[in-house]
Amino acid sequence: MRALVSITLSGLVAGPAFAADMKMSVEIPRLAVAEYHRPYVAIWLEKPDQSFVGNLAVWYDYKLKDNEGTKWLKDLRQWWRRSGRELTMPVDGLTSATRAPGEHQVAVDLGKAPLSGLAAGEYQIVVEAAREVGGRELLRIPFQWPPKAEQTLKTPGKDELGAVTLSLKP
Amino acid sequence: MKTTRTFLKWTALALSVAIPLSAAQAHRSWMLPSATILSGDDVWVTIDAAVSNDLFYFEHFPMRLANIGTPPEASGGRGGRPAELTIVAPDGSRAEPKNGNIGRYRSTFDVHLTQKGTYKIAATNDGIFASWKEGAETKRWRGTMAAFAKEVPADAQGLQATQMDSRLEVFVTSGKPTRDALKLTGAGLELDPVTHPNDLVAGSPATFRLVLDGKPAANLKVTVIPGGNRYRDKLGDMTLNTDADGKFTVTWPNAGMYWMEASVRDGSSSAPNVKQRRANYVATFEVLAP
Secondary structure, eight states, X not given: OOOOOOOOOTTTOOOSSSOOEEEEEEEEOOOOOSSOOOOEEEEEEEOTTOOEEEEEEEEOOTTSGGGGGGGXXXXXXXXXXXXXXXXXXXXXXXXXXOOOSEEXXXXXXXXXXXXXXXXXXXXXXXEEEEOTTSOEEEEXXXXXXSXXXXXXXXXXXXXXXXXXXXXXXX | OHHHHHHHHHHHHHHHHHSOOOTTSSOEEEEEESOSXXXXXXEEEEEEEEEESSTTOOOSEEOOBTTSOOOOGGGTSSSSOOBEEEEEOTTSOEEOOEEEXXXXXXXXXXXXXXXXXXXXXXXXXXXXXXXXXXXXXXXXXXXXXXXXXXXXXXXXEEEEEEXXXXXXXXXXXXXXXXXXXXXXXXXXXXXXXXXXXXXXXXXXXXXXXXXXXTEEOTTOEEEEEESOGGGSSSOOOEEEEOOTTSEEXXXXXXXXXXXXXXXXXXXXOSSTTOOEEEEEEEEEEEEXXX
């Protein structure tokens, strides 16, 4: 069940006041390491002052017995402080399995919080990745909402993340 | 002679637990949790407790804790009273330590965090140290407040007695930080955190308040030392002062474990016939990278 559908509902859902569109992809790099585990990844929306707005996705080992995969969620330490510790995992529509190396579409549902009814202004998408017996990396992409012009914003990762791409359409 | 030496050694150790230490002095008492911020459903922490020079390396003596095992002879089966361990759960109830052991260099125990929220784990020691003259001989004594009244003659010649009140704390949180366990007892020197002790980030200022018998501990010197000094030349200690309200602010230079210590000497002993009091507070904090 690795296939992910990029859900861009802006044309279908009447919810948002503006019919903007957002697509996002995150690349998990292939690493030549002795012991590899797929990273835990959290993706959320924040204001420029880094105050938390809402979660977009959390990828973790949610199928381990006794919910054991939640033990390492705190390693996504910035997400844990901003949001994770407030949640009871798993969360429907938010949590899903870890991803293999490769490029993955992130399901962005414009008809749901935090994007539904999101006030116009400056925001940033944050992607945080933490890998068991590996490292941690955090990337931010600032953007304007709603977008004024069609644009693709791309940030390259260094170690634990590959490119993160955000495509916006007015 | 051997007895005297043993006694002195144990006095020194007990003093190191009970008495304020300046950053320049050796022997620091500490507790070190395996983690302070935890997620998941079946959450445990292991706490090490020791008296050592370097932070946080167990290389001198285990901290003696009541009800968590028997110290081996070499690490001091004799000597002063073990500290009382109190584990306050998020709902304010008491939790019990598990799998306790006292080894040659460290004591260790586990805490099963069955509730979500913040736990306060405190090792406290409240006793009296006394000395007096019997002819040419100096008698030394230490023990509880109750024993002091019974065992130390009230008319002892040249009686010097000091109440030693020490408190060592660590804080661990499963899930979201909470504040019920942070409530103060109102006795001795205590920390009243303004910034939550499990919400500390390098580069961000954290504010705490020290209180003595529940009242602001004003103009007090607070020493903060980053762990890991075994592998650096400089101690890296910071000295802060509490304001009139007992408050002080620390800006952590780096992520890591930090040891904090403050102490007061005053004449507010709660024991009859004892004028002097020394109250000491020590805590270990974990500071995360942003």
